[in-house]
Amino acid sequence: MPFVLLVLCFAAWGAAANLTDILVGVFRSIFDMSNFQSSLVQFAYYGAYFALAIPAALINRRFGYKAGVLTGLGLAAAGGVLFIPASQLLVYEFFLLALFVLAAGLSILETSANPFVIAMGPESSATQRLNLAQAFNPVGANIGVLLGAVLILPALTSEASKVIMSPQELRASQEQDLALVLPPYLGIAAVLVLIWLLIAFRRMSVPVEQAAVAMPTGGAARRLWGNRHYRYGVIAQFFNVAAQTCVWTFTIIYAQDVVGVSPENSGWYLQASLILFLVSRFVMVYLLGILRPALLLLVMAAFGVACCLVAVLSLNLLGLLAVVAISASLSLMFPTIYGVALHGLGDDAKFGAAGLVMAILGGALLPMVQGGVMDALGSTALGYVVPGACLAVVAAYALFILRTDRSLGGRDLASAV
Amino acid sequence: MADRRHRRPTRAIGLVGVLVLVVVAGCSGGDDGDPITVGLITKQEDNPFWVTMREIAEDVAGERDAELISATGESDVDVEAQVEALREMTASGVDGILIAPNDSSAVVPAIEAAREEGIVVIAVDTPTEPESAVDALYATDNRLAGELVGRYAQARAERDGIDPRVALLDLAPGIRSGELRREGFLAGFGLEEGDPRIVGEVYTEGDRAKGEEGMRQLLEEHPDISIVYTVNEPAALGAVEALQAGGRDMSDVVLVSVDGGCEAIKSAVRPGDIDATAQQYPQNMAREGVRAIADAARGGETPTGFLNTGVSLITGDAVDGVESRDVAFGVRNCWGD
Numbered sequence: 001m002p003f004v005l006l007v008l009c010f011a012a013w014g015a016a017a018n019l020t021d022i023l024v025g026v027f028r029s030i031f032d033m034s035n036f037q038s039s040l041v042q043f044a045y046y047g048a049y050f051a052l053a054i055p056a057a058l059i060n061r062r063f064g065y066k067a068g069v070l071t072g073l074g075l076a077a078a079g080g081v082l083f084i085p086a087s088q089l090l091v092y093e094f095f096l097l098a099l100f101v102l103a104a105g106l107s108i109l110e111t112s113a114n115p116f117v118i119a120m121g122p123e124s125s126a127t128q129r130l131n132l133a134q135a136f137n138p139v140g141a142n143i144g145v146l147l148g149a150v151l152i153l154p155a156l157t158s159e160a161s162k163v164i165m166s167p168q169e170l171r172a173s174q175e176q177d178l179a180l181v182l183p184p185y186l187g188i189a190a191v192l193v194l195i196w197l198l199i200a201f202r203r204m205s206v207p208v209e210q211a212a213v214a215m216p217t218g219g220a221a222r223r224l225w226g227n228r229h230y231r232y233g234v235i236a237q238f239f240n241v242a243a244q245t246c247v248w249t250f251t252i253i254y255a256q257d258v259v260g261v262s263p264e265n266s267g268w269y270l271q272a273s274l275i276l277f278l279v280s281r282f283v284m285v286y287l288l289g290i291l292r293p294a295l296l297l298l299v300m301a302a303f304g305v306a307c308c309l310v311a312v313l314s315l316n317l318l319g320l321l322a323v324v325a326i327s328a329s330l331s332l333m334f335p336t337i338y339g340v341a342l343h344g345l346g347d348d349a350k351f352g353a354a355g356l357v358m359a360i361l362g363g364a365l366l367p368m369v370q371g372g373v374m375d376a377l378g379s380t381a382l383g384y385v386v387p388g389a390c391l392a393v394v395a396a397y398a399l400f401i402l403r404t405d406r407s408l409g410g411r412d413l414a415s416a417v
Numbered sequence: 418m419a420d421r422r423h424r425r426p427t428r429a430i431g432l433v434g435v436l437v438l439v440v441v442a443g444c445s446g447g448d449d450g451d452p453i454t455v456g457l458i459t460k461q462e463d464n465p466f467w468v469t470m471r472e473i474a475e476d477v478a479g480e481r482d483a484e485l486i487s488a489t490g491e492s493d494v495d496v497e498a499q500v501e502a503l504r505e506m507t508a509s510g511v512d513g514i515l516i517a518p519n520d521s522s523a524v525v526p527a528i529e530a531a532r533e534e535g536i537v538v539i540a541v542d543t544p545t546e547p548e549s550a551v552d553a554l555y556a557t558d559n560r561l562a563g564e565l566v567g568r569y570a571q572a573r574a575e576r577d578g579i580d581p582r583v584a585l586l587d588l589a590p591g592i593r594s595g596e597l598r599r600e601g602f603l604a605g606f607g608l609e610e611g612d613p614r615i616v617g618e619v620y621t622e623g624d625r626a627k628g629e630e631g632m633r634q635l636l637e638e639h640p641d642i643s644i645v646y647t648v649n650e651p652a653a654l655g656a657v658e659a660l661q662a663g664g665r666d667m668s669d670v671v672l673v674s675v676d677g678g679c680e681a682i683k684s685a686v687r688p689g690d691i692d693a694t695a696q697q698y699p700q701n702m703a704r705e706g707v708r709a710i711a712d713a714a715r716g717g718e719t720p721t722g723f724l725n726t727g728v729s730l731i732t733g734d735a736v737d738g739v740e741s742r743d744v745a746f747g748v749r750n751c752w753g754d
Contacts, residue, residue: 160698160750163727164705257745260679260754315687378733380745 003120003129005195009073009113010133012188013106014140015147016076019184020045020099021248021270022148024367025256029156029263030177031092035253035383039371042249044096046241046364048103053358056111065119066199068112073196076105080189087178090171095181102185105192138278145274147184149267153252155180156263220351229401233341234355236397240333242362243304243390247326248273249367250374250383254311257380259320269320273327280331288332294401297336301395304329308388312381319381326387333394340401366390453483453714455707456506456514458499460543462489465678465753466699467517470541474515474703481711486511496520503527506536513537513710515555515703521546521593537713539720541702543594553709553720555702557728559675562695563598563646565730565739566673567605569693570644572736573671579643583608584635585618586628586647586656595623595648598675602646616642621652628655636663645672650681650694657690677731679751686731687744693732696742699752701726 020041028038060068079102086094117133118126157173165173224230251270255261261269287296307329310322338356342349366386374383457474459467471487478485486509488502496519504527506514514536518524521544528538528550540551548554574581583606588595602608608615616639619631628651635642636659645660647653653674660670667690674681677696685691709720730740731747 158700158750159746160700160727161704163698163729164701164725256749258748260683260748260751315683378743 003117003133005198006069006113006117006120007133007136008191008195009069009109011136011140011143012076012191013110014137014142015144016102016106016140016185016188017045018141018144018248018270018274019148022145022152022252022267023099023181024249025252025266026148026152026156026177026181027092027095028253029159030174032162033092035250035371035374035380036368037092037371039249039367040096041099042245042367043364044100045103046245046360048100049107050358050361050364052104052107053111053354053360056108057354059108060112060115065112065116068108069116070196070200072105072107072109072112073192073199074105076102076109077189077192077196079103079105080185080192083182083185083189087175087182090174090178098185138274142271142274142278144184145267145271147187149271151184152180153267154264158263220348224345224348224352224355227345229343229404230341230345230352230355232397232400233337234359236394237334237337237341237356237359238362239366239390239393240330240337240362241360242366243326243387243394244330244333245363246367246370246387246390247323247330247384250370250380251323254323254380254384255320258315259317261320269324273324276324277327277331280328284332284336288336292402293336294340294398296332297340298395298398298402300329300332301391301398304391305388305395308384308391311384312388315381323384326391329391337394337397362390453481453711454509454511455483455485455710456502456511456516457485457487457703457706458502458506458514458516459487459489460493460499460517460519461491461495463492465680466676469752470517470699470703473700474707477704477707478711481708483512483707483711483714485707490519492519494519496523499524500527503531507531507534510534511536512714513539515539515541515706515710516551517542518545525550537710537719539706539709541706542699546593553722553724555706555709555724555726557697558725559594559597560601560604561725562675562697562728563601563603564605565601565695565728566646566675566693567602567608569605569730569732569736569739569741570602570646570671570673571606572739573692573734574644576736577671579669579671580641581606581614581644582639582641583612583615583644583646584632584639584642585615586621586631586645586652587618588648589620589622598648599646602673606644621648621655623649623652625651625655628652629659630655632656632659633663636660636665643670645670647672647674650674650676650678650685650691653691653694654681654685657685661690677729677747677751679748679753682731682744682747682751686747687733689733692734693730693741694747696729696731696747696750698727698750700750 024038024041027033027041028035056068059071079098082098082101086098114130117129121129156177162170162173248270251273252266255266255269256263304326307322307326311319314322341356342352345352370383370386373386374380455478457471459470462468467489474487475485486506490498499516499519500523503514503516503524507530514531516524516538518540525545528545531538538551539553539555541555542557544554544556545551585599587599617635619635621628621631628647632655645656647656653672656672660667671692672690673693674691675695677694681691681694686694705724705726713719729742731744732741733744735741
């Protein structure tokens with residue numbers, strides 16, 4: 001039973017993360033905001049993930065994983081509940097606060113839940129448990145998008161009808177639309193509270209402290225920073241996460257702004273992106289057994305750049321399909337960069353991993369850049385130069401690995417990936 | 418959507434047009450238990466404007482537990498099909514009718530007959546003559562639409578240092594919507610009738626080929642034309658073709674129009690060939706019309722007067738002092754494909 005509950009946690013943060021991709025366009029419509037303003041949703045969400053990464057590790061070290069899981073669950077549930085006053089006040093910033101709290105809780109939860117899963121059963125089946133639990137993260141991600149596509153997007157007040165509304169009618173339509181945002185988050189909060197209660201009042205034998213969360217020493221940090229493969233790897237991971245967040249944040253907006261897809265149908269293109277991402281992961285695992293990881297990374301990054309260019313230049317369904325296809329290129333990047341950058345680091349690898357995970361900051365910052373570019377140039381399509389540039393950085397990293405150290409680009413990395 | 422029927426032209430109607438019956442959500446919804454039925458008569462369905470209007474009317478009727486019966490003519494001048502549809506809808510006892518008259522006067526006797534039976538009639542898009550022949554008019558404020566593009570063209574000319582040499586591509590004599598747009602443009606630009614800055618004027622009937630031909634003639638007479646007003650987007654697209662064929666650099670010409678259809682927004686406003694267009698919303702005409710009739714049938718107030726169904730200036734090159742929406746907004750809210 002506790003394991004089943006933790007599996008639900010993995011699904012919950014997947015759902016919450018990808019529901020925010022829907023929210024960017026939803027808030028833009030409800031509050032009649034610019035793309036830059038609406039992208040602050042991602043800044044709040046991924047910014048919280050970044051900001052809470054170290055505090056989460058400290059909570060786990062000081063109070064143990066169970067406390068970490070409960071803190072994360074409680075904070076995330078509180079974030080979900082904060083959507084209630086936010087939707088009554090009709091203040092965008094209040095929603096950002098709710099999202100920040102939700103994501104802060106999920107950040108702690110994610111940091112705690114992985115080792116918690118490992119510690120909650122026999123060591124011999126730990127890897128199996130972790131893989132099974134993590135498999136539910138993309139399932140949750142798809143459910144998150146589905147919730148938005150089915151419950152929110154089709155029911156939003158049309159922009160055309162707002163053109164003739166009085167200020168009172170506009171406010172009423174805002175209330176009505178924001179009420180649509182509420183149920184998915186309250187549902188997530190309810191699930192989290194239920195899990196919190198079941199875990200809090202259940203005796204579980206898990207370690208209070210874990211050596212793996214020890215903080216890096218100055219020597220390790222210096223060694224890591226002096227290693228170009230690692231340093232550039234952190235940069236590549238930053239831009240990979242940035243590209244992924246940018247692409248998924250603005251897929252629905254591209255469908256609506258460039259192609260004219262209706263709100264009720266636009267969510268399905270994001271859904272298709274996530275499904276393609278999932279399927280491609282399995283394909284990439286197979287290809288990594290044949291090709292050198294750095295070479296495959298280079299090819300897929302170049303493919304991603306090409307898709308971005310098509311999205312910029314082809315302002316029609318082809319461009320939209322190119323936006324969806326970018327997800328195929330993204331599917332292998334996080335684990336591949338992770339494996340390549342940490343290769344051969346020895347004991348420094350566990351500290352180095354934290355740096356790579358904190359590259360999630362790219363997901364907080366670059367969507368704002370893309371939104372700003374779209375606003376400044378007056379073109380949603382041109383905004384895709386931003387993920388295109390991000391993927392070019394990833395391609396450059398793969399090229400660097402291939403040129404500087406053949407062993408790092410070799411097949412022996414397939415197992416690390 | 419309980420039932421959907423498409424009736425082929427009957428012998429009588431087949432002579433004058435096509436009547437299509439669409440029944441949506443035929444469940445009981447009125448206070449007395451009788452189903453509410455709304456009739457929609459559009460001008461024709463070759464133009465996506467009317468297709469969008471019908472589709473939205475179907476959706477809203479479904480939301481309001483009403484049946485929608487729709488009919489359409491074969492062209493913008495097919496009055497007989499509309500009159501026949503009015504008679505059929507009146508005989509079938511619909512609760513209300515939305516009609517976009519193909520002829521503002523010719524449909525009035527049939528409308529009066531419907532109203533005598535207690536049927537609410539709302540004109541959409543185009544007024545009747547007299548306007549009092551219907552309970553209400555739900556339409557674009559055509560004068561405002563013209564005024565918006567006029568103000569934009571004037572502001573662009575001022576900002577870019579363009580010497581205004583204005584060409585007017587109008588609709589046709591005596592058609593009120595076209596006259597109102599023209600009046601609005603002149604007022605928005607700050608032009609009086611006979612102003613020497615107006616160098617030429619042609620009637621296009623809102624047709625692309627006639628728009629192209631008219632623009633070509635005007636360019637031959639006045640190659641220095643710098644401001645082009647067009648009554649609708651088909652005429653504007655024709656004018657663009659003539660200007661490009663004449664070797665004019667489109668960045669030296671400010672061309673404005675009225676409509677907001679997807680074809681023009683994507684293919685001409687987005688690349689800047691049409692500098693600005695006033696977007697109108699058939700969605701709102703249908704939505705508000707069906708809602709008003711359903712509400713009245715359920716004991717609410719009978720709709721009266723004029724409802725402006727909205728107009729927005731769409732441009733990819735905004736100018737200070739003129740409120741506008743970007744092309745992305747235009748794409749999201751355009752009608753057609």
